Structure formats: structure tokens, C-alpha cells
Amino acid sequence: MGAIFILVALIFIVKLFRLQVIDSSYKQYATKNVLRRVVTYPARGLMYDRNGKLLVYNKAAYDLLVTPRELEVFDTTALCAMLDIEKEELIKGINRAKKYSRYKSSVVVKQIAQETYAVLQEKLYKYPGFYVQTRTLREYPYNTAAHALGYVGEVNQSMINSDPYYSQGDYIGILGLEKAYEKELRGRKGINFFLVDVHNRIKGPYREGRNDTLALIGSNITTTLDADLQAYAEYLMQNKKGSVVAIEPATGEVLAFLSAPTYNPSLLVGRARGDNYQKLANDTLQPIFNRAIGASYMPGSTFKLVNALIGLHEGVLNEYTKHACSGTVSRPIRCTHEHISPIGVRNAIRESCNPFFWNTFSSIFQKYPTAREGFNVWKDHLQHFGLGQRIGVGVVGENGGNVPKDSYYDHYYGKGRWNAMTVRSMAIGQGELLITPFQLANLAAIIANKGYYVAPHLVRSIWINENNQQVIDYPKNETGFSSETFDMVIDGMQAVVEESNVRYNTKLDTITICGKTGTVQNPHGSDHSVFIAFAPKENPQIALSVYVEHGVWGSRYAAPIASLLIEKYLKGEVTGWRKDIVEEKMANANLLNPIQPD
Amino acid sequence: MARRNNIWANLDWLTAFMYLLLIILGWVNIYAAVYNEEHSSILDMSQRYGKQLLWIIAALVLAFVLLILDSNFYVSFAYVFYVFTFFLLVGVLLFGVEVNGAKSWFQIGSVGIQPAEFTKFTTALALAKYLSSYNFKIHRFKSLLVIGIILGMPVMFIFLQNDTGSALVFTVFVLVFYREGLTGMVLFTGFLLAVIFIVTLVYTPVMAIVLVALISLIAHYFMRQQIIETMKALAVFVLSFSLVLLGNFLLKYERTVVELILYSSLFSVFVFVIYTIRNRIYKQFWVVGAFLFLVMFTFSVDYVFNNVLGRYQQARINEVLGIESNPLGYGYHVNQSKIAIGSGGFSGKGFLNGTQTKFDFVPEQSTDFIFCTVGEEWGFIGTTTVILLFLALLLRLILLAERQRSVFSRVYGYSVICILFFHVAVNIGMTIGLAPVIGIPLPFFSYGGSSLWSFTILLFIFLRLDASRAEKLSY
Known part of the structure; x- marks a missing residue:
């Protein structure tokens, strides 16, 4: 009998040796068994406008979690009524949680509002197995600048795969500044390891918290936006499609950044986000699409400024240069305006004389032995003006526009079989050229700066702490053009505002605005109204581009809107007849119908 | 004579020392298992470790009392004790409280008493008394019947309490009877049945029947010592199986392999019976009969498991046999227990x-799963030490039992040994996944007054008997 006992003891010892010494998997199971990873979500950084006005802040929201194993029979109806959800939703949520894990908690109802939480908190003891986790949601005091700010959403699997920081249920900036400055805004999740018992009850910190990481609150950001100007632009652009981009020329700081129609950023917050997003996405006016940086248009007449500048720089144009214009019978491009002939640079800009700029364009080409060389010189200048490339820093979703390459024409016409004549439409801003409103505003800034631009951006500084802000440096880009090159063009732009028919609704008494209208031909309806400008002439504070789709003429909508924005920005408010008549008319115009009377 | 009467001089102090060591180790591990920082004193009476200390002190007092009583007392009152605890068993069914689905506790104030625990030693005493009586002959039917009644009555009532674990402890008395001269065939048969049971469930009934056939052939060979005859028998098996297979194929019956094997077995049996009768080797009927019986057994195991047992019982058996593993289901206890021990x-x-x-991952960690605490906190060194300590105790007790001069003392001693062995083997076995989870405590280790007292009584009555072995010449 003793032999039996010894045998059994040996079997046990062998088994224990395997279990305890050889097989290490049980040690790993044990760690998983007792450790609970509790994540503390830090508040996301706030965003301020350039004057310290709060653009985005956080409000607390609460996720209802459930640990299925701890559930007891409870009054589903009462809980659903309290949470204002359908019973099926709750049951579905619990089943999903059960599927995930019976021992770990998972979210059943997301983003419960503060008021609901107040009630829920008192009654939570009645529902064992349910817990609440605090999250933060974005809140917008002005409900403005939706496209600039972007929005926050839940991470998807591919985001989790590409960045191990994220795990299921985390929030991430999806568009706009929220995306561009995600790393700064999000802060750092705190992770606390707790020892838990089988009921998932916390029994204390693991290794006295040595492995824990503290949650770090997200950094605040001071944007370059001017909340008042932004709101005013949104007001003026209501019921229109188009965009407004205003830049402080000396710094490249974006003052207003609007794509119309815009949407209320608070629509994309909280539990209704999914539904609202669907609605916005299905809207034929495409409110989510950011026209300011995403849409590229043929630049139209505003581009004549560039051709004039290149002509001046290349020496094919000077203050004495005059070209003849035969009006509507001009060849190869007719003129749309009646004016004296021949005409110089300044007046050609004022009159937007097509033949003049065709002649300039062709002179640039002729200066060089071959059309290809001429074209490439011209194209390189365009690139120095920030065209055909992305220029913004920290701007998500920017479209670079299009500046064609010689190879494009080689392919299209054959090598050596194209010249200035072939590509003549670019002389007046038509053809293959595509420029975004953002680039166009930057063009206005370059002219205002007389030769350089600072990469346009939306963020001035990131807060290190309450008293210390890290101001970001942005690269400065030179065009290589002398400042004198710009003087004549600027004079021309002043003449546009003060002498052409734009003056009636655009000229200001106390501020000298320099601008240029544009009309972008549009095969899908009425032409688009474009205006670029900067002001004041002597010491430019603001440069901007305004696009009003189906606005017919640049002078009809885009120019007065630009002047209202300049007035608002420089004087603080628009008053008198300009408020009563111009502002009134602009704000009330409804241009959503693509066909407008000429 | 003076030396004979002095209990303290004759007491086997080594056993007593091992006993003391075990209960202290148990107590320390209970402290670790339910350790609570708010009540960190091991003497805190509101906690299980505090209470266990009271139980231990009480047990030591009890041991002292048991030792100073006259050894004749246990012999004389053996049946009285037996009947008394039997009534307690009946009583607990009527007045007991239900704990974990088993109605096996008397609640007296805050103290729970589990009569089944005490039935172990009274049954051991009663059996010792009966086996040592003059009219007992182990292979006589009447004797076996009385043994069956003595064992069967408490077992039945413990089963009725739904305390399967405690009831199964009584099966271990088979070992005692083996020591007392029960034929090894009984043990062998039990072993064989167990093997067939496992093979049937873990593998297939087909495998089990093939195994049975092989065993039968071997048995046949050992009985007849004729290799040619055995080969013939094997040929008959193979031939009949081939025939049945062929028939099935030709007639397109499409029977399962199990059925085919069954038919060919029956056919072979028919051939063997004719052969046996013609050669007048009637002794071989045993082999044929055993073969038939085991085939039937295989089928009934298969049938009972799939059609009679509840899902719960199936799951536990499956878990132990390793057929299916559901760590969060029935296997939860074992899995958590293995994790705890393995992580040590x-x-x-x-x-x-x-x-x-x-942190309560292991259920019942201070009672049935106390070995987990040993494994986790003391590692392989601790578990081996505890196992060796128990082994040493058991071997020491065998030595003591063998030196008894009276049958009563010897039978009682072996009862103690076997009960302890069963508890230790099954308890440790279940924590490491080698035995089904039946809720029985680890002797001297597990928390609980009833079990500690019952093992103390069990052991110290034997030590008392041993101490006065010189006085008793025979019973």
C-alpha cells in the first residue's frame, strides 16, 4: 500500500514540476488575471483665437460601462428611461459586452450628457455591474470655424494599427486642427495598473504604482484665427457656396478660414455625431468639403497679377510698356472691357485687359530661345509664388492645385509642337492652371509683402503651461522678385478698387484697399465671383481671397464681401451705409442656385 | 507495567509532531489565503485565520482528551458512536442548512458542524469492530453483506445530502479490506473498469472493446498456457470481424464500426462457447463471461454518459479526462487553481x-483549494514539501498500523491511513487537474473546524490505540 502512496506522490510531484517549473504559461495567465489597466483620459487641449477668445473647450461626458459578470437582474425599463435610450439598444450593448468579455468592462452607452449623469449617478447603486467613466467632449462657444478646427472622433482599427498609442474607444482628431495638432492636443493617457480580484474589484495599485503613467492634460493652442472676423465672414457667406481666406501678410497667420456653406461644429460631437455626419455628408452642398483648401479653381483674372509680376521681373514689361487692345475683336484673346488703347500695366490691371496680358505672356516666352524654356521660367516663378504645391503648415487636407509641366504639353501636343500660343489661356488665368482659394489669399499676401510669404498657418503657439507659450516659427519663402517689381502692380490693384466699377461697393474712405477681381468660367452654372485684396496699401494688415460660387462677376459679391471683411478687421466694425446697404445685401444674397441672372 | 500505562511514554511522538507541523502550516497558509490588510494580525478573531486558531486550540484539547481516555473506550463504544453519527446524518437532512447546494451542515450559533466529517471515524471504528469480531470471514457472503450495510448506510445518507465528495471518501475502505485479505481481484477489477471507463470516454468504445478483447486473450493465455489456442482465438476475432465487415459491405447495411465490432464480438463469443463446451474447459467460461461483461460495461458507460448523466456531471468528467476544456465554465476552478499554482x-x-x-481568483481558497496558496506562495519547493510531509505521515502510519497486535487497531489504523490518503490524493489532485473537483478538504490544512476535528479524532484515536498496543493481545 505504501508503494501506491509513493507512486501517487511521485505523480503529483512530476505534475507539479511541469506546472510550476517547466511551463511558464501559467505565470503569464496570472499576470493577465490580476492586473486591470485603468485608463484615465486627460482633457484635450483648448483652442483660443488670436485675441484669447476661447474657440473650443471641453465638457464632461460620461460613458456607461458594464461588467457582464457582475450584472444582476435589474429594471431595464427604468434604466433606459433614465438614459433616454431604447431597450433594444441597451440589451444589444450588454450582449456586445458579454461577447467581448464577461470579466472586463466595456462601454454600453457612450457620451451621456452631464444632466443625465447627475440623475444616473444617484441611482447607479441599484445597477450592480454598471460603472461610469468620464470622458471629455468638445464644446464650441461661438459654433464657428468648423473647417479650421476640424473634429474629434473615435479611432478606427487602421488608426490603432498605425499608432500603438491608441486603443479601442479612444478619441482622435479627424480633421482640421484637431488632426494636425492631435499629438499636442490629446495630452497623454494615464494608465494605472491595479490588482483586481476575480470580481474585478480593485484591491490596490500594482507594484505600488511603479508601472503607472500619469495622465497629462493636452496642450492648449493659440490659433491665428480672429473669432470676430471669422464669424462675420460666416455671416456674410451664408446661403452661398465659396470660401474666404484671410491672412496677415507679414506673419502668414490665417485670420479667417471659411468654407461655405459651413456647419455647426457642435453637430459633430457626442452621440448624435454619427447621424449628423451622415446628414452633412449626404448634403448636396457638401458642407463638410473644405473649399478653402480642397477646391481648386481656374484662377481667372486674378492670375493676371502674376503674369504682370513675372513680366516685370523678366524685363519684358516696364512702366512704359504699352500694348494695343482692339476690344472685342482682339486676337487671339478678345477683351471684355471697353477702354483706351494702347494701355500700360497699371490700367491693364484695372481694366483686366486680356490682350495686354496675352502680349505679356507671349513676351515672356519669346525672351527665351524655345517655348519650353520660356514656359519653364514662367512655371518656376509660379512655384515661387506658392502655386502648384501645398503651402500651408499644419493645414490638413490641402490641395496643391495644379501648375502643368512641360511634359504635360509634350504628351498632349507632341515635343516642340506647342508654344505660348498653344497655352495662351493661362495668360488670363484659364486653362490647365488650378489654384486654391488658400493659395490665392497667399498670393495677395505675397503682393502685400512685396516679394515673400510666410507659410500660411493656423496656429501661433502651443502652450507649455499657463504662463509659457511656445511660439512656432514658420518658414519664410522668397519669390526672388524685387520689391519695386510689385509697386506698379499694387498701383494697378489700387486702381481696380478705386477707379473701376468695383469702387461703388468696395472702396473705403479711410483705408486704401488694393484688389483684383476675377471671374471664373464655370460650365455647371453661373460663373464664380473671385476677389483678392490686401489693405491698407501702405502697411498691409490683411490679405484675402474671397470666392463666391455662381457670383457671376468678381465685383458683384466677392469684392464687396472682401471690403466688408477688411473694414471689419481694420476698423473693428462696419457702420453707416456700408452696414445698412452693402452688408445687408451681401448677407442676404442667396446664391445656392447655380444659375444666377447676369 | 508502569511504562505500559504511561500514555505519554508510549505515544508516537513523531506522528504527533508531523500532525502539529501540518496544522501550523495549514494555519499559516489560511492566513495567506484570506489575508486582509485591515485585519493583518494573524490572531484577529474576526477573520478565518483567527477562527482557525481557535479550532486548532480546540483540536489540541480534543487530542489531549482522546489520549487520556482508556483505549478500551473506543472499542466498546464503537457501534454506539457509529449509530450516534448515523442519527446525526439523518438529522442533518431534516434540520440542516444548505451550503453550496449540499445540505450537510448543522448550524449552531455561528458554528457549523458537518456530521459527515465525523461519520468517517465512527464508520472506521464500527468496521474495525466488526472486522475484528470472531464471526467475520472476509469471503463469506454474510460478512460482506454486513460490511456493505455498515458502509452503505452512511454513504447513502451523505449522498442524499448532496455531498458527493464526502460520500466518495468511503470507497477508499476497499483498500482496508484488501489489507484484511480481500482478494486482489476486486482491486484489479476496479482498476480494469476504471481503465475501460476512461478509454471509452476519452477515446472511443471501439478502442475499449479492442482493449477488452486483448485482455481476454491474455487472460486466456495465462489460464491455458497454450499459445496456439490463443492465436486461434485471435484468428476467430479477426475472421469474424472481417466477415461482418464484408457482410455489411455486400448488403449495404451501413452500420457503424461500433456495431460491427459488437456483432463480430458476439459471433466470436458464440464460437468460443461452442469450443469451450466441446473441449470441456468450463473454467474458460470465466474469460468468456468477463469478456461479455466488459463489452456490456463499455456500452453502458457510453450510454450512461451520453444519456443519463446531466450536463454538469458530464462537464466535470470531461474536464478531468481532458476531453474538453472550458476555462470559464466548469473548468474555471481547476484552471484558476492551476494558474495560481503554476504562477508560483x-x-x-x-x-x-x-x-x-x-484576490479570490481561486474559489474556496482557504478550504478545498488551500493547496493553491501553498503552490503560489511557496512554489515547487513548498508543494513538494507538503506532499512529502503527507507521504511521510502516511508511511509512518502504515508502520504503526502494521505493528498493531489487535485486528481492531490494525483495521482502524488502515482506515485512518486510507481516509487520509483519499483526501490528500483527491484534494491535491483536483487542484492540479489530476482528479475531478469534488469538494473535500485537505487534511489538517483546510480551514474549517469540522474537518480539522474529524481528522484529529481520526488520528488521535489511532495514536491512543497504538500507545496501548502492548495491552491488547487480540480482539
Whole structure:
């Protein structure tokens, strides 16, 4: 009998040796068994406008979690009524949680509002197995600048795969500044390891918290936006499609950044986000699409400024240069305006004389032995003006526009079989050229700066702490053009505002605005109204581009809107007849119908 | 004579020492298992470790009392004790409280008493008394019947309490009877049935029948010592199976393999019976009969398991046999227990540093799963030490039992040994997944007054008997 006992003891010892010494998997199971990873979500950084006005802040929201194993029979109806959800939703949520894990908690109802939480908190003891986790949601005091700010959403699997920081249920900036400055805004999740018992009850910190990481609150950001100007632009652009981009020329700081129609950023917050997003996405006016940086248009007449500048720089144009214009019978491009002939640079800009700029364009080409060389010189200048490339820093979703390459024409016409004549439409801003409103505003800034631009951006500084802000440096880009090159063009732009028919609704008494209208031909309806400008002439504070789709003429909508924005920005408010008549008319115009009377 | 009468001189102090060591180790591990920082004193009476200390002190007092009583007392009152605890068993069914689905506790104030625990020693006493009586002959039917009644009555009532674990303990008395001259065939048969049972469930009934056939052939060979005859028998098996297979194929019956094997077995049996009768080797009927019986057994195991047992019982058996494993279902206890023990590693996590047992991952960690705490906190060194300590105790007790001069003392001694062995083997076995989870405590280790007292009584009556072995010449 003793032999039996010894045998059994040996079997046990062998088994224990395997279990305890050889097989290490049980040690790993044990760690998983007792450790609970509790994540503390830090508040996301706030965003301020350039004057310290709060653009985005956080409000607390609460996720209802459930640990299925701890559930007891409870009054589903009462809980659903309290949470204002359908019973099926709750049951579905619990089943999903059960599927995930019976021992770990998972979210059943997301983003419960503060008021609901107040009630829920008192009654939570009645529902064992349910817990609440605090999250933060974005809140917008002005409900403005939706496209600039972007929005926050839940991470998807591919985001989790590409960045191990994220795990299921985390929030991430999806568009706009929220995306561009995600790393700064999000802060750092705190992770606390707790020892838990089988009921998932916390029994204390693991290794006295040595492995824990503290949650770090997200950094605040001071944007370059001017909340008042932004709101005013949104007001003026209501019921229109188009965009407004205003830049402080000396710094490249974006003052207003609007794509119309815009949407209320608070629509994309909280539990209704999914539904609202669907609605916005299905809207034929495409409110989510950011026209300011995403849409590229043929630049139209505003581009004549560039051709004039290149002509001046290349020496094919000077203050004495005059070209003849035969009006509507001009060849190869007719003129749309009646004016004296021949005409110089300044007046050609004022009159937007097509033949003049065709002649300039062709002179640039002729200066060089071959059309290809001429074209490439011209194209390189365009690139120095920030065209055909992305220029913004920290701007998500920017479209670079299009500046064609010689190879494009080689392919299209054959090598050596194209010249200035072939590509003549670019002389007046038509053809293959595509420029975004953002680039166009930057063009206005370059002219205002007389030769350089600072990469346009939306963020001035990131807060290190309450008293210390890290101001970001942005690269400065030179065009290589002398400042004198710009003087004549600027004079021309002043003449546009003060002498052409734009003056009636655009000229200001106390501020000298320099601008240029544009009309972008549009095969899908009425032409688009474009205006670029900067002001004041002597010491430019603001440069901007305004696009009003189906606005017919640049002078009809885009120019007065630009002047209202300049007035608002420089004087603080628009008053008198300009408020009563111009502002009134602009704000009330409804241009959503693509066909407008000429 | 003076020396004979002096209990303290004759007491086997080595056993007493091992006993003391075990209960102290148990107490320390209970402390670790339910350690609570708010009540960190091991003497805190509101906690299980505090209470266990009271039980231990009471048990030591009890041991002292048991030792100073005259050894004749146990012999004379053996049946009285037996009948008394039997009434307690009946009583607990009527007045007991239900704990974990088993109605096996008397609640007296805050103290729970489990009569089944005490039935172990009274049954052991009653059996010792009966086996040592003059009219007992182990292979006489009447004797076996009385043994059956003595064992069967308490077992039945414990089963009725739904305390399967405690009831199964009584099966271990088979070992005692083996020592007392029961033919080894009984043990062998039991072993064989167990093997067939496992093979049937883990593998297939087909495999089990093939095994049975092979065993029968071997048995046949050993009985007849004629290799040619055995080969013939094998040929008959193979031939009949081939025929049945062919028939099935030709007639397109499409029977399962199990059925085919069954038919060919029956056919072979028919051939053997004719052969046996013609050669007048009637003794071989035993082999044929055993073969038939085992085939039937295989089928009934298969049938009973799939059609009679509840899902719960199936799951537990499956779990132990390793057929299916559901760590969060029925296997939860075992899985958590293995994790706890396995995570201890070679030298353990150190006293009070166990995480698995401390945080309630292991159910019942201070009672039935106390071995987990040993495994987790003391590692392989601890578990081996405890096992060796128990082994040493058992071997020491065998030595004591064998030196008894009276049958009563010897039978009682072996009863103690076997009961202890069963508890230790099954309890440790279940914590490491080698035995089904039946709720029986680890002797001297597990928390609980009833079990500690019952094992104390069990052991110290034997030590008392041993101390006065010289006085008793025979019974």
C-alpha cells in the first residue's frame, strides 16, 4: 500500500514540476488575471483665437460601462428611461459586452450628457455591474470655424494599427486642427495598473504604482484665427457656396478660414455625431468639403497679377510698356472691357485687359530661345509664388492645385509642337492652371509683402503651461522678385478698387484697399465671383481671397464681401451705409442656385 | 507495567509532531489565503485565520482528551458512536442548512458542524469492530453483506445530502479490506473498469472493446498456457470481424464500426462457447463471461454518459479526462487553481505575496483549494514539501498500523491511513487537474473546524490505540 502512496506522490510531484517549473504559461495567465489597466483620459487641449477668445473647450461626458459578470437582474425599463435610450439598444450593448468579455468592462452607452449623469449617478447603486467613466467632449462657444478646427472622433482599427498609442474607444482628431495638432492636443493617457480580484474589484495599485503613467492634460493652442472676423465672414457667406481666406501678410497667420456653406461644429460631437455626419455628408452642398483648401479653381483674372509680376521681373514689361487692345475683336484673346488703347500695366490691371496680358505672356516666352524654356521660367516663378504645391503648415487636407509641366504639353501636343500660343489661356488665368482659394489669399499676401510669404498657418503657439507659450516659427519663402517689381502692380490693384466699377461697393474712405477681381468660367452654372485684396496699401494688415460660387462677376459679391471683411478687421466694425446697404445685401444674397441672372 | 500505562511514554511522538507541523502550516497558509490588510494580525478573531486558531486550540484539547481516555473506550463504544453519527446524518437532512447546494451542515450559533466529517471515524471504528469480531470471514457472503450495510448506510445518507465528495471518501475502505485479505481481484477489477471507463470516454468504445478483447486473450493465455489456442482465438476475432465487415459491405447495411465490432464480438463469443463446451474447459467460461461483461460495461458507460448523466456531471468528467476544456465554465476552478499554482514557479512568490489566491481568483481558497496558496506562495519547493510531509505521515502510519497486535487497531489504523490518503490524493489532485473537483478538504490544512476535528479524532484515536498496543493481545 505504501508503494501506491509513493507512486501517487511521485505523480503529483512530476505534475507539479511541469506546472510550476517547466511551463511558464501559467505565470503569464496570472499576470493577465490580476492586473486591470485603468485608463484615465486627460482633457484635450483648448483652442483660443488670436485675441484669447476661447474657440473650443471641453465638457464632461460620461460613458456607461458594464461588467457582464457582475450584472444582476435589474429594471431595464427604468434604466433606459433614465438614459433616454431604447431597450433594444441597451440589451444589444450588454450582449456586445458579454461577447467581448464577461470579466472586463466595456462601454454600453457612450457620451451621456452631464444632466443625465447627475440623475444616473444617484441611482447607479441599484445597477450592480454598471460603472461610469468620464470622458471629455468638445464644446464650441461661438459654433464657428468648423473647417479650421476640424473634429474629434473615435479611432478606427487602421488608426490603432498605425499608432500603438491608441486603443479601442479612444478619441482622435479627424480633421482640421484637431488632426494636425492631435499629438499636442490629446495630452497623454494615464494608465494605472491595479490588482483586481476575480470580481474585478480593485484591491490596490500594482507594484505600488511603479508601472503607472500619469495622465497629462493636452496642450492648449493659440490659433491665428480672429473669432470676430471669422464669424462675420460666416455671416456674410451664408446661403452661398465659396470660401474666404484671410491672412496677415507679414506673419502668414490665417485670420479667417471659411468654407461655405459651413456647419455647426457642435453637430459633430457626442452621440448624435454619427447621424449628423451622415446628414452633412449626404448634403448636396457638401458642407463638410473644405473649399478653402480642397477646391481648386481656374484662377481667372486674378492670375493676371502674376503674369504682370513675372513680366516685370523678366524685363519684358516696364512702366512704359504699352500694348494695343482692339476690344472685342482682339486676337487671339478678345477683351471684355471697353477702354483706351494702347494701355500700360497699371490700367491693364484695372481694366483686366486680356490682350495686354496675352502680349505679356507671349513676351515672356519669346525672351527665351524655345517655348519650353520660356514656359519653364514662367512655371518656376509660379512655384515661387506658392502655386502648384501645398503651402500651408499644419493645414490638413490641402490641395496643391495644379501648375502643368512641360511634359504635360509634350504628351498632349507632341515635343516642340506647342508654344505660348498653344497655352495662351493661362495668360488670363484659364486653362490647365488650378489654384486654391488658400493659395490665392497667399498670393495677395505675397503682393502685400512685396516679394515673400510666410507659410500660411493656423496656429501661433502651443502652450507649455499657463504662463509659457511656445511660439512656432514658420518658414519664410522668397519669390526672388524685387520689391519695386510689385509697386506698379499694387498701383494697378489700387486702381481696380478705386477707379473701376468695383469702387461703388468696395472702396473705403479711410483705408486704401488694393484688389483684383476675377471671374471664373464655370460650365455647371453661373460663373464664380473671385476677389483678392490686401489693405491698407501702405502697411498691409490683411490679405484675402474671397470666392463666391455662381457670383457671376468678381465685383458683384466677392469684392464687396472682401471690403466688408477688411473694414471689419481694420476698423473693428462696419457702420453707416456700408452696414445698412452693402452688408445687408451681401448677407442676404442667396446664391445656392447655380444659375444666377447676369 | 508502569511504562505500559504511561500514555505519554508510549505515544508516537513523531506522528504527533508531523500532525502539529501540518496544522501550523495549514494555519499559516489560511492566513495567506484570506489575508486582509485591515485585519493583518494573524490572531484577529474576526477573520478565518483567527477562527482557525481557535479550532486548532480546540483540536489540541480534543487530542489531549482522546489520549487520556482508556483505549478500551473506543472499542466498546464503537457501534454506539457509529449509530450516534448515523442519527446525526439523518438529522442533518431534516434540520440542516444548505451550503453550496449540499445540505450537510448543522448550524449552531455561528458554528457549523458537518456530521459527515465525523461519520468517517465512527464508520472506521464500527468496521474495525466488526472486522475484528470472531464471526467475520472476509469471503463469506454474510460478512460482506454486513460490511456493505455498515458502509452503505452512511454513504447513502451523505449522498442524499448532496455531498458527493464526502460520500466518495468511503470507497477508499476497499483498500482496508484488501489489507484484511480481500482478494486482489476486486482491486484489479476496479482498476480494469476504471481503465475501460476512461478509454471509452476519452477515446472511443471501439478502442475499449479492442482493449477488452486483448485482455481476454491474455487472460486466456495465462489460464491455458497454450499459445496456439490463443492465436486461434485471435484468428476467430479477426475472421469474424472481417466477415461482418464484408457482410455489411455486400448488403449495404451501413452500420457503424461500433456495431460491427459488437456483432463480430458476439459471433466470436458464440464460437468460443461452442469450443469451450466441446473441449470441456468450463473454467474458460470465466474469460468468456468477463469478456461479455466488459463489452456490456463499455456500452453502458457510453450510454450512461451520453444519456443519463446531466450536463454538469458530464462537464466535470470531461474536464478531468481532458476531453474538453472550458476555462470559464466548469473548468474555471481547476484552471484558476492551476494558474495560481503554476504562477508560483520554483520557489514561489513569497509569503503573503500571492496574487491569485489572495484576490479570490481561486474559489474556496482557504478550504478545498488551500493547496493553491501553498503552490503560489511557496512554489515547487513548498508543494513538494507538503506532499512529502503527507507521504511521510502516511508511511509512518502504515508502520504503526502494521505493528498493531489487535485486528481492531490494525483495521482502524488502515482506515485512518486510507481516509487520509483519499483526501490528500483527491484534494491535491483536483487542484492540479489530476482528479475531478469534488469538494473535500485537505487534511489538517483546510480551514474549517469540522474537518480539522474529524481528522484529529481520526488520528488521535489511532495514536491512543497504538500507545496501548502492548495491552491488547487480540480482539
